[in-house]
Amino acid sequence: MAVVKVLTEFWGDPENRTLAGYEKNGGYQGVRKALKMEPAEIGNVVKEAKVRGAGGAGFPAGIKWGFVPKDYTGPRYLCINADESEPGTYKDRYIMERDPHRLIEGAIILCRAVGIETFYIYIRGELVKAAKILEEAVKEAYAKGYLGTDVFGTGKTLHGTVHRGAGAYICGEETGLLNSLEGKTGQPRYKPPFPAVTGLFGKPTIINNVETIANLPAIFVNGAKWFLDLGVSTAGGTKLYPISGLVERPGIYELPLGTSLHDIIYEYGGGIAGGRKLKGVIPGGASCPVLVPEPSEALRKYLHEGLPRMIRGEEKLVRFEGRPEWKRPENPTEIDVPMDYDSVPMIKSMLGTGAAMILDDQTCPVHTALRITMFFHHESCGQCVPCREGTGWMEKLLHRFEHGEGREGDEDKLFAMASRIEGTTICALGDAAAWPVQAFVRKFRHEFEEHRKLGRCPYPEHTVRPSPLYIA
């Protein structure tokens, strides 16, 4: 069965980034249909299509929009989260560079549904090229009357601005983003109040990821059922899976939500680089606990007996509409997990951004854990003590291991440190730093011990050549 492409279909067309090229490819048709509907109806379509947030949390988009107080009469805002910085993740950047008008069209639909008159695209500062392309696209949309004071001749106002960040992972956390947009340091806020009630400049604000919003136009062209049937019964649509690391063909693969991690790596990604063996996969960006090719009883139970009732009342087994030919494996390993929002948590990891990083049998898990921890230590905003200090301590301890100076009991110490960061911070960065470390210690404990006993890292230096990027 041919795979339907919702987002990547026109990425190969260089004209697609202009308004005229996008319209030639069928663009700005979804918004025309949506603008004929009542705002509440738009929200219902999105709920019915089961659009889930693609920035990492997987929260249902239509439900999020419903949190904006109905009786509030002042200004409301949309902040498009384009602060893509999670290691492994590079999908939003390509949407913005190759299909910027799809994002703007989605934003117009969203703003109509929630009664918003101003949106900001918060793009990470390093993405200078993407920001320029977006600015050009916004300008074109104004010139054509798709943005401005009479959007598509409806008499409604909608203003859009590209706002560049300046190098801080934490600004991808929604309330960190709000503070940053307000001209402050990007330190996250306490929740509640949630941004939908008290957000940007203290007004109700919706924050959605680039990929989430870019999905909207196609839903209004083809219908909610079409979109839902592309994915799984708990989440509609396709997903961009940007894969990297030691895979033969790293790249962005747009596939039905729920495609198994195994298929993404072997069927599409061409297997492990250089024909080597797989050691593990970080499934959805650096914060997701690593998965290993070992049999998983939890996954077998989930695939054959279904979700625990407390999570989904209406049905037990998740259906994979986008790939009806898929057979549930009899004795799955963790790598057989379907990559959707509800399946990956069944084996104590997360879909995250769907950005799998592949580690081969020559990759040192201690070194990988160290790099991940260096990232979170560097990016901790410094607001909460457990995260600010704990990430640094974990980095020091991992550094000690990697350089052969680990001491008896350090594995447990490391695990305990991670556990004391988990759940003790204002935002999820603390958890995001703790979970991968816990998983590496749990799943590769013998390798930590080996480092300690040998007094050095047993792995030779890694030599894997750079690879070009594939898009399919």
Next chain:
Amino acid sequence: MALSKNAVAAIEQAKTRYPPDQPQAALLPALHIAQAEVGWLPLEIQEEIAGLVGVKPSHVREVVTFYTMFKDHPVGRHHIQVCRSVSCCLRGADKLAELVQERYGLKPDSMPSADGRFSLELVECLASCGSAPVVQINDDYHESMDAKTLVDTLEKL
């Protein structure tokens, strides 16, 4: 030292994109404009921007030191940023960083070379993991880099 008329006008223009009672929202755009002109953000410039967007100089300083892209010290004409996160590391980014350090006598995150040509920074994920390793030189991404291509690229600058 002061900003040019054009830069001040660009900052005033940036303020119009935010609600009239929220001029401080233009702080990040203002700092980008200033840094593009001056190359980095000396204290006098930070103070001038504080006046333009209506915040205290200490607030500007706090913001400048929080975000990695804002520089409170000079950088080279070609600022070389090598990604050190997982995917780039797996594809040989550390070797590239070593090469740049040895060949041009640079230390990461410190002052530029004596002729002001290059400076080096080890950065976290640049969202280019599929075409790793990536080296960002000023605003431009150089993807799927190997040692030879990197040296060739740098020698042409």
